[in-house]
């Protein structure tokens with residue numbers, strides 16, 4: 001399976017419409033990929049908390065529509081990264097009350113939601129980030145937590161490949177990855193806005209999750225500096241035996257890697273840790 005990761009770099013000087021147009025053009029340029037992956041919250045800004053409400057959209061909004069058009073043009077599955085999502089049955093996002101009173105956790109109806117599109121541009125999976133990042137502020141104060149563990153099959157070269165979905169801070173919670181494995185995941189996709197300050201954790205944990213869960217990992221981070229936070233880059237694609245297939249530096253980059261799905265199953269058969277589990 002040929003995977004292209006778009007490690008998008010951006011700063012506060014780029015408007016959201018300009019960034020959407022730029023990302024959509026980059027997706028369209030990825031001919032030959034089976035799957036193209038964008039980072040977490042690349043359009044609203046991963047750490048641009050103050051702009052999230054005005055930049056929130058439904059999964060039918062302009063961010064997803066632009067990337068869906070590019071998916072159709074390039075004829076590939078596209079993981080559109082994530083958006084600040086409000087549900088289609090709401091007239092507008094309600095996460096920030098006009099009276100200044102905080103909306104209780106669980107009633108905000110705003111999520112950090114990642115989206116998978118098929119080559120026709122149809123939304124085939126939606127994952128709402130379960131573990132919210134922010135030291136008690138940021139995501140835990142502004143967003144609701146997702147509750148569903150999401151796997152989704154895609155068709156590649158005449159066979160089905162089961163993707164598992166996770167987002168950024170989720171990488172620190174190994175039980176989620178075990179649950180994805182137990183739901184059949186072969187490849188886990190992790191869009192992120194992970195700061196440079198902790199990028200050594202990012203690289204190590206991406207590789208650890210691949211090795212311990214016998215899954216390939218496609219971890220796609222953000223570059224540049226926005227809202228005063230320098231992003232770490234270093235997106236990485238890891239095989240199920242921990243081999244690094246492709247790795248970016250700190251700046252905007254496109255990574256291309258080929259994941260051998262048969263090798264994932266050979267690894268599971270040849271090294272018995274999964275059958276040695278004691279629950």
Ligand SMILES: NC(=O)CCC(=O)C(=O)O
Pocket residue numbers: 040046133167168169170172192193194195198201
């Ligand atoms: N956007 C995030 O989830 C950031 C996670 C992070 O910085 C960390 O886990 O460290």
